[in-house]
Amino acid sequence: MAAIFSKRNVVIGLIVLAALFPYVARNDYYLHVLTLAFIWMIAVYGLNLLAGFTGYLSLAHAGFFAIGAYALGLLTVKAEMGFWPAFLLAPVITTGIGFLVGIIALRTKEHFFAIYTLCVGYIIYLVIDKWEGLTGGVRGLIGIPAPADIGPISLSTPIAQYYFVLTILLLVILVIYRIIHSLTGKTFIAIRNSEDLALSLGISTIKNKLLSFVLSTFFAGVAGALYASFIRFIGPDIGNLNITFDLLVYMIVGGIGTLSGPIVGTLLIVWLSQNLQFLQDYRMLIFGPLLTLIVIFSPRGIVGFIAGWFTNWKLRRKVNINQAQEQAEEV
Amino acid sequence: MDVLFQQLFNGLTVGSVYSLVALGLTLVYGILHIPNFAHGALYMVGAYITYTMMTSLGLHYVFAIVVSIISVGLISVLMERIVFHPLRDSTPIQHKVAAIGVLLFLEALAHYIWGADYQQMVTPYGQVIEVFGLTLTMQRILIVVTAIVAMILLYLFLKKTYTGASIIAMAQNREGAHLMGINTNKVAMLTFFIAGVLAALGASLTSPINLVFPSMGHLVILKAFVIIIIGGMGSIPGAILGGYILGFSESIGATYISSDYSDIIAFVLLIIILTIKPQGIFAKGEA
Amino acid sequence: MLSLRDVSVQYGNYTAIQNINIEVRSGEIVVLLGANGAGKSTTFRTISGLNKPATGDIFFEGSSICSLTPDKIVKAGIVQCAEDRKLFPEMSVQENLMMGAYVHRRKKKEIKHTLEEVFELFPILHEKRNQAAGSLSGGQQQMLAIGRALMSKPELMLLDEPSIGLAPLIVEQMFESIQQINQDGTTILLAEQNAHAALSIANKGYVYENGNIVVEGSSKELFANEEVRKAYIGA
Amino acid sequence: MLETRKLTKQFGGLVAVKDVDFSLEHGKINAIIGPNGAGKSTFFNVVSGLYRPTSGQVIYKGKDISKLPANKVAELGIARTFQTTHLFEMATVFDNVVVGHRLRTQSNLLDSIFRTKRLKQEEEKCKEKALEVLKFVGLSKSVDRMVTNISQEEKKRVAFALALATDPEIVFLDEPTAGINPDETAELSQLMEKMAQQGITICLIEHKMQMIMKLAEKIMVLNYGEKIAEGTPDEINHNEEVIKAYLGGSASA
Amino acid sequence: ACSESNETGGGDNGESGNSGGQSEGVVNIGYSGPLSGPAAYYGENTLSGLEMAVEEINEEGFEVDGTTYKINLETLDDQYLPNETAANAKRLKQEHDTPIIFTPHSGGIAALQVFNEQEEFIVAAYSSEPAITEAGNSLTVRIPPNYEGYLEPFTNYQMERFGPKLAALPPVTQYGQDWAEALIPHWEEQGGEVVYNSSIDFSKDTDFFTMLTNALEADPDVLFIGGPSEPTAKVAQQARELGFEGGFMVMDQAKLDEMKAVMGGSYEPLEGAIGTMPLVNADYPGSADFVEKYRATHDKDPGSEAGFHYLSMYVFVEAMKASGTVDDAKAIHEHIQDGLDALPDDKKVYEIPSIGENGGFEINTSVAAVEDGQITPIALD
Numbered sequence A: 001m002a003a004i005f006s007k008r009n010v011v012i013g014l015i016v017l018a019a020l021f022p023y024v025a026r027n028d029y030y031l032h033v034l035t036l037a038f039i040w041m042i043a044v045y046g047l048n049l050l051a052g053f054t055g056y057l058s059l060a061h062a063g064f065f066a067i068g069a070y071a072l073g074l075l076t077v078k079a080e081m082g083f084w085p086a087f088l089l090a091p092v093i094t095t096g097i098g099f100l101v102g103i104i105a106l107r108t109k110e111h112f113f114a115i116y117t118l119c120v121g122y123i124i125y126l127v128i129d130k131w132e133g134l135t136g137g138v139r140g141l142i143g144i145p146a147p148a149d150i151g152p153i154s155l156s157t158p159i160a161q162y163y164f165v166l167t168i169l170l171l172v173i174l175v176i177y178r179i180i181h182s183l184t185g186k187t188f189i190a191i192r193n194s195e196d197l198a199l200s201l202g203i204s205t206i207k208n209k210l211l212s213f214v215l216s217t218f219f220a221g222v223a224g225a226l227y228a229s230f231i232r233f234i235g236p237d238i239g240n241l242n243i244t245f246d247l248l249v250y251m252i253v254g255g256i257g258t259l260s261g262p263i264v265g266t267l268l269i270v271w272l273s274q275n276l277q278f279l280q281d282y283r284m285l286i287f288g289p290l291l292t293l294i295v296i297f298s299p300r301g302i303v304g305f306i307a308g309w310f311t312n313w314k315l316r317r318k319v320n321i322n323q324a325q326e327q328a329e330e331v
Numbered sequence B: 001m002d003v004l005f006q007q008l009f010n011g012l013t014v015g016s017v018y019s020l021v022a023l024g025l026t027l028v029y030g031i032l033h034i035p036n037f038a039h040g041a042l043y044m045v046g047a048y049i050t051y052t053m054m055t056s057l058g059l060h061y062v063f064a065i066v067v068s069i070i071s072v073g074l075i076s077v078l079m080e081r082i083v084f085h086p087l088r089d090s091t092p093i094q095h096k097v098a099a100i101g102v103l104l105f106l107e108a109l110a111h112y113i114w115g116a117d118y119q120q121m122v123t124p125y126g127q128v129i130e131v132f133g134l135t136l137t138m139q140r141i142l143i144v145v146t147a148i149v150a151m152i153l154l155y156l157f158l159k160k161t162y163t164g165a166s167i168i169a170m171a172q173n174r175e176g177a178h179l180m181g182i183n184t185n186k187v188a189m190l191t192f193f194i195a196g197v198l199a200a201l202g203a204s205l206t207s208p209i210n211l212v213f214p215s216m217g218h219l220v221i222l223k224a225f226v227i228i229i230i231g232g233m234g235s236i237p238g239a240i241l242g243g244y245i246l247g248f249s250e251s252i253g254a255t256y257i258s259s260d261y262s263d264i265i266a267f268v269l270l271i272i273i274l275t276i277k278p279q280g281i282f283a284k285g286e287a
Numbered sequence C: 001m002l003s004l005r006d007v008s009v010q011y012g013n014y015t016a017i018q019n020i021n022i023e024v025r026s027g028e029i030v031v032l033l034g035a036n037g038a039g040k041s042t043t044f045r046t047i048s049g050l051n052k053p054a055t056g057d058i059f060f061e062g063s064s065i066c067s068l069t070p071d072k073i074v075k076a077g078i079v080q081c082a083e084d085r086k087l088f089p090e091m092s093v094q095e096n097l098m099m100g101a102y103v104h105r106r107k108k109k110e111i112k113h114t115l116e117e118v119f120e121l122f123p124i125l126h127e128k129r130n131q132a133a134g135s136l137s138g139g140q141q142q143m144l145a146i147g148r149a150l151m152s153k154p155e156l157m158l159l160d161e162p163s164i165g166l167a168p169l170i171v172e173q174m175f176e177s178i179q180q181i182n183q184d185g186t187t188i189l190l191a192e193q194n195a196h197a198a199l200s201i202a203n204k205g206y207v208y209e210n211g212n213i214v215v216e217g218s219s220k221e222l223f224a225n226e227e228v229r230k231a232y233i234g235a
Numbered sequence D: 001m002l003e004t005r006k007l008t009k010q011f012g013g014l015v016a017v018k019d020v021d022f023s024l025e026h027g028k029i030n031a032i033i034g035p036n037g038a039g040k041s042t043f044f045n046v047v048s049g050l051y052r053p054t055s056g057q058v059i060y061k062g063k064d065i066s067k068l069p070a071n072k073v074a075e076l077g078i079a080r081t082f083q084t085t086h087l088f089e090m091a092t093v094f095d096n097v098v099v100g101h102r103l104r105t106q107s108n109l110l111d112s113i114f115r116t117k118r119l120k121q122e123e124e125k126c127k128e129k130a131l132e133v134l135k136f137v138g139l140s141k142s143v144d145r146m147v148t149n150i151s152q153e154e155k156k157r158v159a160f161a162l163a164l165a166t167d168p169e170i171v172f173l174d175e176p177t178a179g180i181n182p183d184e185t186a187e188l189s190q191l192m193e194k195m196a197q198q199g200i201t202i203c204l205i206e207h208k209m210q211m212i213m214k215l216a217e218k219i220m221v222l223n224y225g226e227k228i229a230e231g232t233p234d235e236i237n238h239n240e241e242v243i244k245a246y247l248g249g250s251a252s253a
Numbered sequence E: 001a002c003s004e005s006n007e008t009g010g011g012d013n014g015e016s017g018n019s020g021g022q023s024e025g026v027v028n029i030g031y032s033g034p035l036s037g038p039a040a041y042y043g044e045n046t047l048s049g050l051e052m053a054v055e056e057i058n059e060e061g062f063e064v065d066g067t068t069y070k071i072n073l074e075t076l077d078d079q080y081l082p083n084e085t086a087a088n089a090k091r092l093k094q095e096h097d098t099p100i101i102f103t104p105h106s107g108g109i110a111a112l113q114v115f116n117e118q119e120e121f122i123v124a125a126y127s128s129e130p131a132i133t134e135a136g137n138s139l140t141v142r143i144p145p146n147y148e149g150y151l152e153p154f155t156n157y158q159m160e161r162f163g164p165k166l167a168a169l170p171p172v173t174q175y176g177q178d179w180a181e182a183l184i185p186h187w188e189e190q191g192g193e194v195v196y197n198s199s200i201d202f203s204k205d206t207d208f209f210t211m212l213t214n215a216l217e218a219d220p221d222v223l224f225i226g227g228p229s230e231p232t233a234k235v236a237q238q239a240r241e242l243g244f245e246g247g248f249m250v251m252d253q254a255k256l257d258e259m260k261a262v263m264g265g266s267y268e269p270l271e272g273a274i275g276t277m278p279l280v281n282a283d284y285p286g287s288a289d290f291v292e293k294y295r296a297t298h299d300k301d302p303g304s305e306a307g308f309h310y311l312s313m314y315v316f317v318e319a320m321k322a323s324g325t326v327d328d329a330k331a332i333h334e335h336i337q338d339g340l341d342a343l344p345d346d347k348k349v350y351e352i353p354s355i356g357e358n359g360g361f362e363i364n365t366s367v368a369a370v371e372d373g374q375i376t377p378i379a380l381d
């Protein structure tokens, strides 16, 4: 039983499932929603690295997402750069701005950091909204190109885009996995645990926090660039606080500080909100309480809940086995 | 010169409302240690209830406000009981998400009950008064005076009564307060009640000079967060002062800098303050 | 005046204390001894109503207090001075003390009087009365915690390791103060690591091990007990 | 090796540490005692770089380190524990300690992402170090237990292990035996002696005089931030001022 | 995880297009707009016109190629987010095979124009954004009027009646920005002067006094205002409170009649305001009828969003009839002009003689001003 569900097999199974999905579903709508969910996931992974593993909750994440999107949009539409150079440059630009923000923002802690970044996010949004000369203001940017073909591979069909985004998502997960399970990740966790302690262990907290922050903006930038090339229209709304809230919800529902949380949370919530569409105007009437209930009854997110249940199950099994053995011995 | 005075008065009006909302937020922050994102929704509901009392039941503006602040106070208490009380031992991030859930719900509910349209609240105090070249309306004077009276009362309550002090005590150490014989449940409910009252009062006072609509709480709440940071999280005088600082800097900023960017002022102000003093201006202790 | 009968307490499925029986008579000083994690604080928390017993019952002056909330228990006359002090860090020393008198909030005069008594007992608190409690050093905070507990004029005071982190001179004073408080009519239940000092002022003691009481007796008996001497008194 | 010169730390109006000159006995156990609020923890915080001194210097191996951030101080070989142990409760003992050796490693983000040879080697090194120090403090058996489930005394040992994992030359211990019974206190004192035997200079804050008098070779007494005495246990025991300010009647309580 | 979802909604309408010999069929028409969140009031206004039209049409059905069809309006909420609009459109197309999808915001429209030609559905676009039609999308119909027709009458009237100094306070919306950008140069060309220019954000500003104080400091003769009627009215009201005595140029989104309601039911404070002829006062062949019906069902006066959507649903039905198909988006699009021509008089809430090259409706506008407390039509030209 357990062997079939070993971590490795589950991972491989999921990847195969994701790869086969377009052929099973054969539905543009599902493909579209799932592709978009993958893009959100990438952003959520960035948020999770910072909030879940380093202990700093940034509320500017949608802002950086928007910077990534606008960087790609402006480079391709206004600077008429080719898609691929722009796609590489967009996350770099985001990261650069993230670096500048991080240097200052990371001087603050806890709620101050959360609210500081909230304000940074809002300022990014307002700047995009008001700087018409550059961003087109409320009109947004129209005509962003789809990913350019790579040699013979065309990336303009929905299926091709799906695979393109999936590939990047898998890369992101791999990178995150490696970071978390390496010394770098352990350093982040040490900082989350106690900054004073980390400092006196010789860890440069400033450097590492900045690294984590910059990485998180990098992933936000990647996600933003993918979004821009997928939807091919962007407006200031994608930098809005609501998007940050969405990402936050995906992360919390999935399980903050866990590796699979972003996937689980994003899929669940996206699925839910699509399915509550029949309620139309009033879907938030259901969705809001549902969200609250999830948080109340599964505070460590779905993944934390399952993990807890699983450990309990293992414990109980152990007890059962022991009892069984005892009984056997008695017999 | 006239413009300056007129704008100072405008800033005073807006600042009064900001302060009221921020006060509730900062009180709840003190107990919960989290920013209650749903506070803006209480603000909005407060305006709607006053509006409904006036239009459907034909109550006088003042009585409508009384009904509204009590109802919103109770809704706020209910929110504490149903959502935040069960979450009392969990992390701040969970509070935030739960509060977002409540916010979405209340907005959808308002949308459901009152529709998405703008509603108009008519004040009996619409008279225009000219004093020393300043244009005031009775409503605006009412806002400023009521807000200041409410704040003084609150301050006296917190500082001079044991019940008030128990709120502050609980904010600092919940179990400690419990061990002193303070019924922490009651205090939490009381705090939420006061916060709800202040939000509803602020909303009911401003609605006649603006309109009532489901998303009316959005920016107010964001600014209230800025205020409580500027004023020091959980600090009562800080919230009051912060509200007025923001009110004035917006009206003055819109006049002498740029009105297109007047909304940014609050946020830039905060960024500057936190950049210089990462713990906020009124933060105590620490090197 | 206080008796615990067969009390067990669980954290999740971990049993922190098991079938504890304790009897405290009016006017006594009773001490709980035991290693870290033996369950002393858990006992205190349960008496104060912060934890609920899984089994057993607690009686105070003849009536069960098991179902009461912590604030009701304080009103009944049991106050706890907890392990980690639980002060109000941003309130001033004096405000902290005033909060201690919360249950007597209507009797303004008496409060003032008690406050003077506490200041007499701990002059340093008077000196620092306008300073925020959080900025006091560890020892000063401990004094404040005890002072604050005294403000409620309890009949029974629970003191959870009051000497933790205190300088020897202060420890000495502390125990003197405790004795003083006791002589003024407050019954005291005390948890201590510092068994020597505690037993010297106590009437009787209970020794905890892994959530069970393994030895109990008068302080003389405990002093005489070889094992107790070795494990808790040292040398 | 490490000394302070006129070290002063002020919080607003309060002078927590005032003009303290002190030098550590190399390879020995040094102790700082004093009444509560005397400024002992603050002294540690300044020396270990968590606080900047208001004035004065900390000299280590002839170099002024008073302006260095705490992590640089740690890199120079100065480790510390805290009065209240903060460990990561949701992780195992091993996971808590393994990061202690991080400061002696070079690998960066790219190493982590590409799992380079250097990273693997260094991870191995950190693991070995963690196991080594856990063995040293006597926790070999508890390596895989969750920190939440271990006793207070074991937590103190983990804190020791963490400090040791940084390969320190000097270790500052802030009340390492607070809240621990006499039996366990004795065990921890042995551990400290063992550390000193390994050539590590120790400086500790304690209120347990019996233990201090037995362990320490040199004691400094602080009162209201000022050094009021310094010397061997014997000298301190008979110092009038110390008895008056701190020890009280029964010096061996 | 999405795979098992949403099957139910689509099932019963699946056979819509190919109903062959049967005499009854259903056409699914899609709508994606903001039905929750801050812009919901706008979404609902647009939707209300469509719903009214659909209800009326379904009473009898309409006949195309021998089959009688009814319309099934599938509505989805997109919260004003383009990515949601795109997802909704994919869903509408996949599950309901909608040949026409209405969407009332330019972000959503732009997102749909990326794939509407491949997937063959008409974007019924309610937006004044020029880029929507300039993109050369062959399956887009731009519904709302071109505001340029208002510039001249507004300017002439105000300049003549009040003077040359204009303070512009457009709302921070696409539409408001477009308006202001067209108006300001025109005003200046006519010899006017713009003494103040700043946008108002109704979702963000708590009080308009600050901005108005500054605007009035420049001593303007005319204020340019606009946005949803209610807040626009608030701006006008507060301007009066601050002592402004000049005229208002009211952007066409706001309706004079609705503004009147906010200002205490009298046109008096709006004296000298010029704006679009309120639907309630308009004399197009179908407007009186429409207003009456709308009032009966919605208990309020209709806005132009509702009117235009109502009418365009009829235009599409006529276009389907003319093209002889209910599912070939291209064919329907080609017959829009026929649809416009065939539109019965009693449905003419507005007058739309033609659709332009680029897919935009060309609409005859009519203008009114408040004179002596009365709505007075202003003759164009």
Ligand SMILES: Nc1ncnc2c1ncn2[C@@H]1O[C@H](COP(=O)(O)OP(=O)(O)OP(=O)(O)O)[C@@H](O)[C@H]1O
Pocket: C011, C014, C016, C034, C035, C036, C037, C038, C039, C040, C041, C042, C043, C083, D152, D179
């Ligand atoms: N909140 C809790 N959740 C789970 N276990 C707990 C909790 N609090 C205490 N415990 C466990 O219960 C046992 C008894 O703890 P308690 O604090 O009562 O001991 P103690 O005798 O007061 O020890 P100390 O001398 O350290 O204060 C310990 O094993 C401890 O780990």
Ligand SMILES: Nc1ncnc2c1ncn2[C@@H]1O[C@H](COP(=O)(O)OP(=O)(O)OP(=O)(O)O)[C@@H](O)[C@H]1O
Pocket: B285, B286, B287, C134, C135, C136, C137, C138, C139, C140, C165, D011, D014, D016, D034, D035, D036, D037, D038, D039, D040, D041, D042, D043, D083
């Ligand atoms: N961050 C701070 N801000 C303000 N004052 C402080 C701060 N830290 C310590 N103090 C003050 O400095 C003085 C010295 O405190 P410190 O913690 O160093 O004492 P200590 O000797 O370690 O006492 P204890 O033995 O009780 O731990 C105390 O009066 C304390 O109130």
Ligand SMILES: [Mg+2]
Pocket: C037, C040, C041, C042, C083, C160, C161
């Ligand atoms: Mg204890």
Ligand SMILES: [Mg+2]
Pocket: C138, D040, D041, D042, D083
């Ligand atoms: Mg200390």
